[in-house]
Amino acid sequence: MSEIDDFINDHEVVICLGAGGVGKTTTAAALAIRAAQIGRRVVVLTIDPARRLADAMGLSGEFGNEPVLVPGPWKGRLWAAMLDSKETLDDLVISNAPDQKQADSILANKLYVNISSTLGGTQEYMASERLLQLHIDPQFDLVVLDTPPSKHAFDFLDSPGRLNRFFDHPLYRSVLMPRKGVLRAVNLATQQAFKTIGQVVGASLVTDAVEFFAAFDGMDEGFAERASETAQLLQAEVTGYAVVTSPRVEALSESKWIISRLGKRRIKPSVVLVNRRHLFSNNPDLKPSSPEAQNLADLVKLSDSEAAGIAEFNKDFNFELVEIPEQAIPVADLSGLDLFS
C-alpha cells in the first residue's frame, strides 16, 4: 500500500490519534510492522495494549518502558515498548535534578509518589516525554506512537505545557520563590496559608507539599525546556499524524472534531485510516431465497451504509482514505497485524 509506505518513509515520528476503541493500538502496531517490512528500524510505543496484542507481538511478561526487539521476517528491525508513566517521570526527575540527593528526596516524597501515578494527564505528558527520548535515540529511525485512551484526544498534544503551568502556579511560586532569594524562609503569609490548609487536609500532607516544592528548587527551567522541545517535536515536519477512525457514525463525527482541532494547530493528518470496515458486495451465484443470500444481503446493507457515512464525512476533507477491513479472527499473532502489505 504505497500511501502507507510513503507516510512511513517520510517521517521520523508517526502519531496515531483517534477516538477510544477504534483501533489506535492495533493500527500503531500494524504501521510499525509495515515499517519494519520496508526496512526501517522502528520502535512502537504502545499505551495499555490489550494483553492479546502484547501476546501477539510475543511480548508477554517483560513488556515495559524499555524497547524489546520483536523478531520477524522483515528487512528492518522492530522494537516494541509499553509506556510506563511512573518510570518516565522518575527518569525525568533524575536527569533534571542537580544531584542524586535532590533526586532521591523527590522520588521518596509521599506527595510525589501520589501525584506521579494519579495526576490527571500524567500519562499523556509522559507519552510525549518518552516519545522525545526514543526520537533522540540513534538506535531507531522511526517512532510510532499509540496515544492514550483519553476521552480528550488533545490532552496528549496539550500535555507538554502541563508541568510549565504547574510551575507557574501561585502555590508553587509562593513556597518556592522565597527559598530562591536571600531570604530562604517561607514568608509569613504563606506560613499562615499553610497552617490553614493543614487544618483542613492534615499537617503531614502540608509538610509533604512544602518538601515537594522545595525539592524541585531550581529544576523548573529544565522541565520547561524539555517540555518546549517536546512541543516542538509534535509540530515538526518529521512528525506525521494518522487519524484512526471506525466507520461508525459516532466515531466519524468524533474524528471530524479531532481533525478540526488538529487544523487549529496547523496540523493536517497525512493519512486517515478507516478501521474495521465491512466490505461486502452481492454474489449473483447465490440463490436469492437461501439463508446465505439473506445473510450476505444484511452485510451488503451494512457495507453500503458505512460507505455513505464515510463519503459524508470526507465530503469537506477529500482525504485519500485507507480502509482496513474488519478481521474475522481477533489478532492472535504477528500475521494478524500484517494489515498494510
Ligand SMILES: Nc1ncnc2c1ncn2[C@@H]1O[C@H](COP(=O)(O)OP(=O)(O)O)[C@@H](O)[C@H]1O
Ligand atoms: N480491523 C480489526 N478487525 C477486528 N478487530 C479489530 C480490528 N482493529 C481492532 N480490533 C479490535 O478492537 C478492539 C480495540 O482495538 P484497540 O487497537 O485496542 O483500540 P484503541 O487502542 O483505539 O482503544 C481490540 O479488541 C482489537 O482486537
Ligand SMILES: [Mg+2]
Ligand atoms: Mg489503545
